[in-house]
Amino acid sequence: xxxxxxxxxxxxxxxxxxxxxxxxxxxxxxxxxxxxxxxxxxxxxxxxxxxxxxxxxxxxxxxxxxxxxxxxxxxxxxxxxxxxx
Numbered sequence: 001x002x003x004x005x006x007x008x009x010x011x012x013x014x015x016x017x018x019x020x021x022x023x024x025x026x027x028x029x030x031x032x033x034x035x036x037x038x039x040x041x042x043x044x045x046x047x048x049x050x051x052x053x054x055x056x057x058x059x060x061x062x063x064x065x066x067x068x069x070x071x072x073x074x075x076x077x078x079x080x081x082x083x084x085x
Contacts, residue, residue, distance in 0.1 A: 040083030
C-alpha cells in the first residue's frame, strides 16, 4: 500500500502551534504517514526572516522532537536562489 506524504514549506520564523497543530489534524483526517517540513531560505514574496537559518532549524527540531509525523528537510536552506515553498 502506498503511504501518503506531504511537503510543508514556509519560513517558520518562528515555528509555532499554528503551524503544527492544523497539519497534525489534517494528517489524521486524510491519513498522511509523514509531513516533511521544508523551511525556505530566501522568500521572494515577503520580508526576510528575522531568525537565521540555523536558529529556525534549531527551533523546528525542538518543536518536532516528539512528533514522529514530522521530518525536517533542509535542502532549500542551502540554496542561494529564491524559495517559493
